[in-house]
Amino acid sequence: MNIREFVSGFKTHPVLFVGTGLSLRYLNNAFNWDELLKSACKIVNDNEEKYLDIKAKHIVDNGVFNFPKIGSDVEQLFNQFLTENRNGSLKDINDEYYKSIESGKPISRFKLYIASVLKSLDIKSAQKEEIELLKQLKNNISAVITTNYDTLLENIIGFKPLIGNDILLSNPYGALYKIHGCVSDPSKIIISNEDYSRSKSQDELIRAQLLSLFIHNPVIFLGYGAQDENVNNILKTVFKYTEYNTDAFRKIKENFLIVEYEANSQNEEISDYHLKIEDIPIQVKKLQTDKYSSLYKELIEAKYPISxxxxxxxxxxxxxxxxxxxxxxxxxxxxxxxxxxxxxxxxxxxxxxxxxxxxxxxxxxxxxxxxxxxIPEHMSVSDFINNYFEIIDEKNRERIKVIDRLTIAKNVYFPILGFKKIYSKLKYSSKIEQIQRDILDKFVKKTPKNFTRHISIEDIYKDSTIATSNKHSTLVFNVWHNNIPLENLELFLRNYDEDKGDSKYRRLIALYDYKKYK
Known part of the structure; x- marks a missing residue:
């Protein structure tokens, strides 16, 4: 069975269950669990054998490591090291730690470190095509569940992230369930044995909440190996409540697909995969490939009675x-x-x-x-700017047609090119495009020629030699001259948490649109 044949059998919108492998695939600064703990341990002791000694203490009978217990040991070691080195290389982490105590909500230095390491999104340029396809998946999937801490998925797919208790009794469509926490709230990161123990009762409720998703929707595991503990736990949860070898049992297992990474493979054939869950033989589907784009395209093009x-x-x-x-x-x-x-x-x-x-x-x-x-006729210029990515992602032609009823002044930053690409029959698009080009060109020409070159937005805002009043101009200058990749700007804008009515945001949206679609 090939991918198209498998996806064509879906009756409802699939759920994506995403693991670390997907972050490793798309981010330069991603870590698996082992590497993340090792990086923290290396700060404490540059001798790699120290970490190996910790791992040796927590190896289980079948040669698998107990990473929550390893996490506990590394956290204790890390926190003690930062306590004794208040103003060392991680002074910023200590500063945040003491601020959290003042606010009455102390956060472990170790978790603050994890958040700082994983907070920035350094996208791999080689994966541009797949990421563009991943963005379009939002229109044809019901929800995403992930054990990852980073913000890759909310930035690309745009679903609302739910963490901890927020998951309980939530609306499944359009949700991103972050079941192990998120860098946006380091206090809720689950990584140590103590974290897992504290969250055990909550986990049972969360699993019950997600159970109906697994029973009624196809589930696609991305970024996990077939033997991954997270995959096995989910399968145990589902089949625990389904009588063996009944019609319901057979129907559910046919809905599970494990996508396993296989270097350089262009395989598009889905095979049967046999495993045992507590001695119960179960057969699910598995796709071994390095060509994720084929799966994404089929999911995007799948037809359902309602979108x-x-x-x-x-x-x-x-x-x-x-x-x-x-x-x-x-x-x-x-x-x-x-x-x-x-x-x-x-x-x-x-x-x-x-x-x-x-x-x-x-x-x-x-x-x-x-x-x-x-799709009201009275949509304003601001509506199109503030909802730019939503309209582009959904390819919403009906909304875009309303642009012909707008008046775009010559001093307004309006991103017309992306809208024109989706609906080419806009009457006044050429005139608006000229306004967009002229106003951007005018701003860039006013920028001093001695501005420094930067390759990421994060570098600009961290650079203390750039005055706060000049950071925006520096950003525009570097994007205009192709120093900063558009992927970096796009993630920045999708995650923009300041006033979108501000001229800076409007200018950056118009700049992104011009560089992307000109």
């Missing part, structure tokens, strides 16, 4: 219905309504339509409601 994007929109409206139904403001309650195809729809209403008619009736309702209500 994952539309499901997320409906869920958002349902959330509004629940929220406004509790409101004491009668006016707000009317803002979201549910109607069938025979009811009258007011222009001011947000509408969820439940159609009982035939396909022709459904299409009529879809045109009147989704075109006029969910």
């Amino acid at each position: 994952a994007v539309d499901i997320r929109k409906v869920q958002n409206i349902m959330s509004d219905i629940i929220t406004t139904a509790k409101s004491s403001d009668k006016k707000s309650i009317r803002e979201v309504i549910v109607v069938d195809s025979h009811e009258e729809i007011n222009n001011e209403d947000r509408v969820l339509v439940i159609t009982y008619g035939n396909r022709e009736t459904a299409n009529t309702i879809k045109q009147t409601v989704f075109k006029e209500k969910l």
Whole structure:
């Protein structure tokens, strides 16, 4: 069976279960569990044998290492070393540690170090094609689950990250479950034996929460080996609640695909893989390959009765219905309504339509409601700039058509080229493109010629020789002259947590769009 044949059998949107291997594939600064612990131990003692001594203490009978216990020993060693070296090379980590104590929420120095090491995203340029495909997957998958700490997936796929208790009773569509924590909140990172013990009861609840996803959706494991403990734990959880060799059991196991990395392999054939879960023989599917792009393309092109994007929109409206139904403001309650195809729809209403008619009736309702209500004609210039990546990722032609009703002033940074690539029939795109080019060119020409060359945005903001007032100009200058890769700028903009109405953000979006699509 090839990839296309396997994916064509999906009845519901798949779930991605992502491990360290995917970060190692796409990031220059990624570590597996062993390498991450070794890097911390090396700071304490440059002799690599110290780490090997720790590993030797925690080897289990079958030759596998107990990494949570290794993590505990390394954490204790690391924290003690930083306590005794307050102003050493990791002074910044100590500074953060003492600030966390002042705030009443002390965080282990070890976890602060892990967050600092994995926080920046240094994308491998050789993987550009696959990453572009990975971005498009958001339209055809229901959720992502990961044991990774870094922010690669939220930056590329754009799903909302959920950590710890936030996972419980969450909405599965459009969610990124970070079950071992995240660098955005170092206190919730799970790496030591003590962390695993503390989270054990929570883990049971999280597994129960995710169980329905595994039973009702295809699950694709990316970045794990077939023997990985995380994979086996998930399979144990699922098959623990399914009677052996029943129709349900057989249906579920056919939905599991383990994608295992095999160097230089262009294989696209999926084979059966036999394993045992607590002495129960189970056969799942496995793909051994180095050509992930083939899988991504098939997942992007897969057809379902309703798209994952539309499901997320409906869920958002349902959330509004629940929220406004509790409101004491009668006016707000009317803002979201549910109607069938025979009811009258007011222009001011947000509408969820439940159609009982035939396909022709459904299409009529879809045109009147989704075109006029969910993609309103009064979208502003700011709406297009602030939601730039969402519109580009979804290739939302209906939204883009509204640009012809906008007035773009000559002093406005507007990113027209990406929108034009998706919908080439925009009437005024050439005029707006000229404005975009002129305003960027004018800004760059005002930039002093003695600006320093930098190859990453992180370098600019860490460089103390650049005045704060000049950092933005330095960034624009280096992107314009191709010193900073566009992938670096894109991740920066997707993760932008300041005011998007600010001229700096608008300028950078217009710059990215121009360099990407000119």
